Amino acid sequence: MPYSAGHKADTRQRIIASAADLLRSEGIAGTGIAKVMKHAGLTHGGFYAHFNSKNDLVSAAFEEAVLDAGRKLTEGLEGIEKQERLAHYIGRYLSRVHRDNPELGCPLAALGSELSRGDEGARQGFERGLRRLVSGLDKLLPVELINAHTANAADDELFLAVMSMMVGGLMLSRAVGDQDYSDHILRSTRRAAVELLHKPVNAGDIQ
Amino acid sequence: MPYSAGHKADTRQRIIASAADLLRSEGIAGTGIAKVMKHAGLTHGGFYAHFNSKNDLVSAAFEEAVLDAGRKLTEGLEGIEKQERLAHYIGRYLSRVHRDNPELGCPLAALGSELSRGDEGARQGFERGLRRLVSGLDKLLPVELINAHTANAADDELFLAVMSMMVGGLMLSRAVGDQDYSDHILRSTRRAAVELLHKPVNAGDIQ
């Protein structure tokens, strides 16, 4: 057996990581197979020994990007006082650093509108990613705050709404031309998101 | 002078309208010149008599899409009681109809993440569109509610945050595979957005 066991698997992982970066910074359409392979230190031809199609790669890379972003966004949060964790998390998500480095960040914001038109596999990956982020928010909430919220179902709603605001805010801040306005979007959504999570919400009467 | 005055301008407008539809349903990369022209009842070659490049068309079509979506979202709202207008607007935006017909809807949600990587012209158009929608929200607020809010600056922040939630929520609801979850996202963001706008917000202490 030539090549150590797992050599191919390693290469595959390298290709996925390369794609996870490029997809977030250049989008799905903007990321060609050749570019992905070059960025992984390989040439384009070998690609199909690892994946059946570009779609397959996109699915795998999207999942990797979700994990990667999750790690980076929660890194070191244990060291922060419980009461402050959530605000820190939101602050990181809606930061200029995150806005300016999409290749390291949340793929929901970077690929969301492109994936609305994606194939079934990618959309399923997207959903898993969203659920993961929402339940991540859950874990960050200090117990005191959780107790302030009424039911778990209501919390789930609230978290989804906050995630929507975060994803939307980051995306808008990136799409807008003017720096000041972009900063303003980040500030506004940061404040509103923290505010929303710190106030118990009674279920609205809008159907 | 052959052809009536404004004939060419009309054709140009038809091309823009065609692109405004296709862009929202197929994305920027997915929308080729040939498809746009065919959808406008023309053939591809004449395109460059009307536009200098695809980018120019995208900018123009994006603006048209913002206007179009604005019209549709506010249509008939005057007939509704002031107190209820805002909730109606939000309800329309975060509705299944809107989710399922992107070609008729808000281009911020449909093209946001693709436009983050777009050229300068398109990003400026994006910004104008966002400002327009935010100030539209403003006009929908009944006076009583406006008075409940402290300053105008704070309102602007609030509106931006709500717009972010709406755009994000719509985008997420489209990208997610599972229908039930998608409906759940719409419901959650609808409730939270209305709630947020109906409660005065004191500026948070997060910097």
Next chain:
DNA sequence: TAATATATATGATATTGATCATATATTATC
């Protein structure tokens, strides 16, 4: 109705990208 300026269509080019067939390089075992 003929002439002509203007609008649209036909057809070509050049580039890019996904995919695949085949050749070459690599290294664990003998």
Next chain:
DNA sequence: GATAATATATGATCAATATCATATATATTA
């Protein structure tokens, strides 16, 4: 060190796409 199985590279193909040059159709005015 030679062998053989496996991993990667080279090179080709086919389709799509933006762009542009040139030809044709159109309709207003004389």
